[in-house]
Amino acid sequence: MSRANTNFILAYVFLVALPVVGLIGVLKSGRKLTAPISVDGLWQLQADPVRLAALPCGKTLAQNPNTALVISQSGKNFTVSLSNDPKSTSSGVLEGNTLKALLVPSVAWSAGCGDSRELSLVATVDPKADPRSLAGLLSVNHCPACASVEFHAVRQTPQLKKGSH
Amino acid sequence: MPDLFKLVLQIAVILAVCRIAGSIFRRFGQPRVVGEMFAGVLLGPSFLGWIAPGLSAYLFPPVSLGFLNALSQIGVVVFMFLVGLGINPNELKKHGHAAVLTSHVSITAPFVLAAFLSLYLYPRLSDDSVAFTSFALFMGSAMSVTAFPVLARILIERGLLQSRLGTVAIASAAVDDVTGWCILAYIVVLTRAAHSGTPIWMTIGGIVVFALIMIYGVRHLLGGMEVSYRKWGGLSENRLAFMLLLVFGSALCTEWLGLHLLFGAFMMGAIMPKEQKFVQYVLDRFETITVTLLLPLFFAFTGLRTNIGLLKGGEMWMYCGLIILVATVGKLGGSTLASWLTGMPVREAAGLGTLMNTRGLMELVILDIGLDIKVISPALFSMMVVMALVTTFMATPLLAWFCPEKILRIELAKSPAKEPPLPGSIIESNGGSAA
Numbered sequence: 297m298s299r300a301n302t303n304f305i306l307a308y309v310f311l312v313a314l315p316v317v318g319l320i321g322v323l324k325s326g327r328k329l330t331a332p333i334s335v336d337g338l339w340q341l342q343a344d345p346v347r348l349a350a351l352p353c354g355k356t357l358a359q360n361p362n363t364a365l366v367i368s369q370s371g372k373n374f375t376v377s378l379s380n381d382p383k384s385t386s387s388g389v390l391e392g393n394t395l396k397a398l399l400v401p402s403v404a405w406s407a408g409c410g411d412s413r414e415l416s417l418v419a420t421v422d423p424k425a426d427p428r429s430l431a432g433l434l435s436v437n438h439c440p441a442c443a444s445v446e447f448h449a450v451r452q453t454p455q456l457k458k459g460s461h
Numbered sequence: 462m463p464d465l466f467k468l469v470l471q472i473a474v475i476l477a478v479c480r481i482a483g484s485i486f487r488r489f490g491q492p493r494v495v496g497e498m499f500a501g502v503l504l505g506p507s508f509l510g511w512i513a514p515g516l517s518a519y520l521f522p523p524v525s526l527g528f529l530n531a532l533s534q535i536g537v538v539v540f541m542f543l544v545g546l547g548i549n550p551n552e553l554k555k556h557g558h559a560a561v562l563t564s565h566v567s568i569t570a571p572f573v574l575a576a577f578l579s580l581y582l583y584p585r586l587s588d589d590s591v592a593f594t595s596f597a598l599f600m601g602s603a604m605s606v607t608a609f610p611v612l613a614r615i616l617i618e619r620g621l622l623q624s625r626l627g628t629v630a631i632a633s634a635a636v637d638d639v640t641g642w643c644i645l646a647y648i649v650v651l652t653r654a655a656h657s658g659t660p661i662w663m664t665i666g667g668i669v670v671f672a673l674i675m676i677y678g679v680r681h682l683l684g685g686m687e688v689s690y691r692k693w694g695g696l697s698e699n700r701l702a703f704m705l706l707l708v709f710g711s712a713l714c715t716e717w718l719g720l721h722l723l724f725g726a727f728m729m730g731a732i733m734p735k736e737q738k739f740v741q742y743v744l745d746r747f748e749t750i751t752v753t754l755l756l757p758l759f760f761a762f763t764g765l766r767t768n769i770g771l772l773k774g775g776e777m778w779m780y781c782g783l784i785i786l787v788a789t790v791g792k793l794g795g796s797t798l799a800s801w802l803t804g805m806p807v808r809e810a811a812g813l814g815t816l817m818n819t820r821g822l823m824e825l826v827i828l829d830i831g832l833d834i835k836v837i838s839p840a841l842f843s844m845m846v847v848m849a850l851v852t853t854f855m856a857t858p859l860l861a862w863f864c865p866e867k868i869l870r871i872e873l874a875k876s877p878a879k880e881p882p883l884p885g886s887i888i889e890s891n892g893g894s895a896a
Contacts, residue, residue, distance in 0.1 A: 304558045307802045311566045311795070315573040319601075322576040326593035329583050334590035336835070370771060370840030371586040387773070 332390050333421055335451075336369035338379065339430060343447035351445050352436050353399075353415045365417075365449060376417070386414075393421045395430065398437065414438075419449070427451045463528040471529055472758065474520060478504055479757035490861075492614045494821055495853050497757055501764030502846065511770060521765055533762045536755020537826055538726040539747055542708045544610065544823070545730020546740055548635045559625075559803040563796055564633035567817045568640050570795025571788060572601035578787045582780060586841045595648055599836045602644040603828060603845060604788045607634040608821030608853065615816065615856060626809050626864070629800065630816045638823065639731070645827060646724055652834045653719045664719040671714055672728070679707065680732045687734035690742060701746055721830055756822070763825045763846065766832060771840040772847075781844040788848050789855075793818040812864035819856040824849035 341363050348354040357363050357378070364379040369390075376397045377385040388397025399415040419432025428451045435444035479497040486496030503509060510517040521529075579597035587596050612634050621627040650668070654661040686704065690696055696704075708729045715725035733743070772778055797814030801807055828845050831837040837845065 300558070304562065304803070307562055307799070308565070311562070311799055311802075312569050315569045319569075319573045319576050322573070322580065323594055323597055326576075326580055326583065326597055329580065329593055331584050331587045331589045331591065331593075334588040336588065336590070336838075368839055369588055370838035371584075371588065373771075373773075373840065375771070375839075 332369075332372050333393055333423055334369065334428070335367050335374060335390060335395060335421060335430075337367060338452040339365040339367060339449035340452050341365060341447055341449050343434065343445055347443070347445045348434075350443070351434065352439060352442055354434065354436075354445065357434075364452060388417070393423060395419045395421065395432070419447070464525060467522075467525050468528050471520060471525065471761075472532075472754075475500075475504065475757050475761040476754070479760060490857050491854065492611055492618075492821075492857070494611055494614070495850070497760050498763075498822070498825065498850055498853070500757070501760030501762075502767050502769070502850070503764065504761050505764035505767050507764070507767055507769035507843075510768075526762070526765065529758060530762050533755065533759035534722065536751055537759050538708065538712050538722055539705075539751045540756060540759075540822070541723045541726040541826070542730040543744060543748060543751065544638065545727040546733050546743060547610070547613075548639065548731055549735045559800060559805065560629045560632040560636075562803050563629060563799045563813065563817075564636035566799035567607070567633055567792060567796040567814075568605045568637055570798075571604040571791025574787045574791040575600040575604040578783065581783075582841070586780065586838055588838070591836055595652055595836050598644060598648050599831050602641045602648065603824065603831065604791060605637060606641045606820055606823050606827055607637040607792070607817050608819050608823040610823075611819045611821035611853060611856070612816045615819070615860065619860070625805075626812055626816075629805075630813050633796070633813075633817060637817070641823075641827070642724065642727060645830065646720055648836065649721055649724075649830065649834060650719055652836060667718045668715070668720060671718060675711065675728055675732055679711075679729075683707075683733055687736055687739045690739050691736075695742065696746075704743070705747075723826065723830070759822075759825070763829060766829070766839070767843050767846045768839060769843055769847065771843050777840065777844075781847055784844050785848045785851050788820075788852060789818055792852070808863050808868055812860050815856055815859040815863055818852050820849045821853045824853075 341357065343357070348357050349359075360380050362379075366377045366379050368375045372390045373387065374390060374395070374397070375385055375387050376399065378399070384399055386397055386399050388395055390396075395417065397417045399417060414437045416435045416437050417432065418435075419430040422429045422431070430447075430449040430451075432447060433444040434447055436442040479500040482500035482503065483493035483496035486499065487493050504521070506517070509520075576597045579593070579600045582600070583593050583596050612630055616624075616627040616630065646668070650661065650664050654664050683704075686696060686700055689700060708726050711725035711729040712722040713725065715728070716722045733740070772781055793811075793814040795814070796817040797807075797810045800813045801810035805813065825846065828837070828842055828849070831845075832839070832842045
């Protein structure tokens with residue numbers, strides 16, 4: 297075997313074969329990692345329409361029984377909007393199984409919200425439920441007199457295309 | 462029914478912005494495609510949606526994007542056929558150890574580094590519906606891709622296509638793309654099979670049978686086209702239409718088998734006869750409309766899905782910087798080291814590494830698939846788009862720095878004159894709108 301061939305084989309082993317072995321190790325050790333709970337998708341909202349209507353900012357939600365939360369997730373961060381009002385997009389954060397977000401009303405449904413009010417959403421994900429569900433409170437910021445409204449949401453869109461385990 | 466007025470308006474705006482941005486980037490010595498990719502981002506929520514949300518909502522309402530996406534996907538299907546057509550596996554054999562080692566290291570180095578980076582990014586930018594294996598493999602294949610049409614364009618512009626640097630780069634990039642697409646196919650099958658009723662062995666079995674039919678059946682049929690071309694000096698409209706029909710048929714088969722439309726189109730291109738004049742003839746027939754009309758729609762659609770606003774705060778930009786760093790160290794560093802070890806002078810080796818680090822449109826195509834199957838999150842998608850833009854943008858100035866004209870002239874003088882290893886491909890026409 298020529299010197300060039302020997303060098304080539306050595307270089308190939310060190311630069312290709314060994315890294316591939318390393319890759320297998322990385323893939324194995326990575327399986328132990330845990331990522332934030334998945335909340336991405338469409339969540340059908342269920343709440344008492346009377347209490348929602350009484351909530352400033354909640355009138356539009358009460359008038360649309362099919363309103364859903366549209367959540368787009370990137371790790372612990374997510375954006376959330378209302379299905380019937382995509383302009384209401386706001387960002388939120390996931391802490392363990394708890395979602396926290398502020399929904400800034402858009403022109404379409406801001407009537408009744410006032411100037412500086414935002415709809416605050418705090419909810420806990422039930423990871424064992426299939427499909428996943430949320431239970432939490434909707435309240436209005438900067439409005440001590442406003443009562444919070446309990447809500448429940450069920451993830452609608454099956455995650456058909458999601459990466460699998 | 463699509464709102465035709467809105468659709469035509471969208472196309473007009475996209476074409477205008479892409480041409481203007483492409484021309485501006487050309488003035489700065491960049492391939493037009495970099496400007497067009499940038500234009501796509503400008504039209505999305507990262508810029509237009511940010512500075513003029515009303516205009517953005519009027520021009521690109523979410524309900525209208527399905528039609529724009531359909532048109533852009535047709536463009537990418539034809540583009541992938543042309544990419545496959547430009548690939549000639551025999552090129553690798555001609556360049557021996559240098560090309561074999563460079564191409565393989567330029568895949569494994571960024572792939573392994575991306576897998577290591579995934580250990581850090583997975584808990585931060587993914588969620589528990591995505592398996593770590595899918596995430597890491599996707600990151601690896603996305604980071605190891607090379608956009609050989611852009612690479613070829615840069616080589617042509619600098620008169621390097623026939624040099625050792627050029628031929629090794631082209632051959633290595635071809636191997637990278639084929640390997641990258643095979644890995645991506647595996648990830649897509651894995652991901653989709655888990656959520657469909659079809660067992661994975663049936664999907665893989667179907668793909669193997671399909672590949673065998675393509676290689677041993679359809680390939681011979683295509684050989685007849687080359688014979689006809691040689692006999693008549695061209696192909697009739699019927700034959701060209703039949704070729705397109707085969708491309709779409711092949712794309713539909715891979716989609717139906719649980720892969721993706723693009724794999725079928727790529728495969729059809731890869732099994733086409735590789736006689737240079739024939740390849741150039743087919744490219745000339747199909748590339749003009751694809752490159753000038755349909756690909757800008759894809760850039761715009763990708764830009765509309767890219768939201769740099771999602772990268773809020775220093776932490777997110779730090780992730781983005783890490784991605785760019787790892788992608789560059791893996792691809793540029795790995796290729797440089799491998800080619801230097803096989804005897805290439807260090808500057809030339811660094812030039813080769815720079816070329817291999819060019820990701821261009823191929824990266825965007827892969828990222829779009831990743832976002833579609835939700836292996837990557839919207840924020841990570843945006844970071845990877847930024848990485849694709851940066852690595853493609855840096856290629857031309859870095860190449861000029863590593864390999865100044867003086868050195869290249871000496872190297873070129875040593876290279877034996879020969880036919881270009883690839884046709885001008887998706888490159889020379891249309892003012893160099895390389896993808």
